[in-house]
Amino acid sequence: MPKAIYPGSFDPITYGHLDIVERAEKIFDDLIVGIAENPGKETLFSPEERKEIAELALEEESIEVSEVITFSGLLVDCAKKYNRESIVRGLRANSDFEYEFQMALTNRDLAPNTESVFLMTAGEYSFLSSSIVKEVKNLGGDIGSFVPNVVEKRLAEKFDLQE
Ligand code: COA
Numbered sequence: 001m002p003k004a005i006y007p008g009s010f011d012p013i014t015y016g017h018l019d020i021v022e023r024a025e026k027i028f029d030d031l032i033v034g035i036a037e038n039p040g041k042e043t044l045f046s047p048e049e050r051k052e053i054a055e056l057a058l059e060e061e062s063i064e065v066s067e068v069i070t071f072s073g074l075l076v077d078c079a080k081k082y083n084r085e086s087i088v089r090g091l092r093a094n095s096d097f098e099y100e101f102q103m104a105l106t107n108r109d110l111a112p113n114t115e116s117v118f119l120m121t122a123g124e125y126s127f128l129s130s131s132i133v134k135e136v137k138n139l140g141g142d143i144g145s146f147v148p149n150v151v152e153k154r155l156a157e158k159f160d161l162q163e
Helices: 015-027 047-060 075-081 094-110 130-138 149-158
Strands: 004-008 031-036 067-071 086-091 115-120
Touching (some): 015 031, 015 086, 015 115, 031 047
Parallel strands (some): 031 067
16 A cells, blocks of 8 residues: 655644545555645744644544654655655645646656645635634634644644633
8 A cells, every 4th residue: 555645834733634634544554744844934833843733633633643744855855755655635625726736746747756646625624724723813713613622722822812
C-alpha cells in the first residue's frame, strides 16, 4: 500500500483538515501529517505549536496517524525523505482548483514519481479555513463546530481571551 503525506500550514488544524485525514486513511495505511515551516505566509502559531496542536486535536478526535512532522524546504524533498509516493490535498471548492493544479504540476515536474491525490472535503466544511476560524475566535465568536476543544483553547490563549 503506498504511503502518503498530507501537507499544509495547519495554522491551526480544523475539522476540515481532520475530515481529509480520515478520508485519506481509508486509502493509505501509512499517513503522516506534514506541517510546513515556511508555507509562504505569516502564521499565528510557530511550527512547533502547530505540530503540538495538531497532535492534540488528532488525539481528542481519536484519529491515529503515523506521525505529525514539521518540514522546511520543498515538499517533494520531504516526501522523498519519508518514502512517500503520494501527496494528499483536500479540495473545498472550485476556487481551490487552480492553486492545487499549479502546485501538483510543479511537484510532478520536480518529482515525477510522486503522485498528488485530491480528496473532496465534506460539504459542511467546504467554507472553512484556518483564517476564518482565527478571525471568528478573535472577535469573540463560537468556533466549537469548526475545531476541536484543544484548538479553541490554544486560540483563546494566543488572543488572550477569557474562556
Ligand atoms: N478544511 C479546511 N480548511 C482547509 C482545508 C480543509 N480540508 N484544506 C485547506 N484548507 C485551508 C487552510 O486552512 C488554509 O487556510 P488559510 O489560508 O486561511 O490559512 C488554506 O486552505 C490553504 O492552506 P493549506 O492547505 O495549508 O495550504 P497552504 O497554501 O497553506 O500550504 C503547502 C501549502 C504547505 C503544501 C505548500 O505551500 C508547500 O508545499 N510548501 C512547501 C514548499 C514547496 O514545496 N513549494 C513548492 C510547491 S509547488
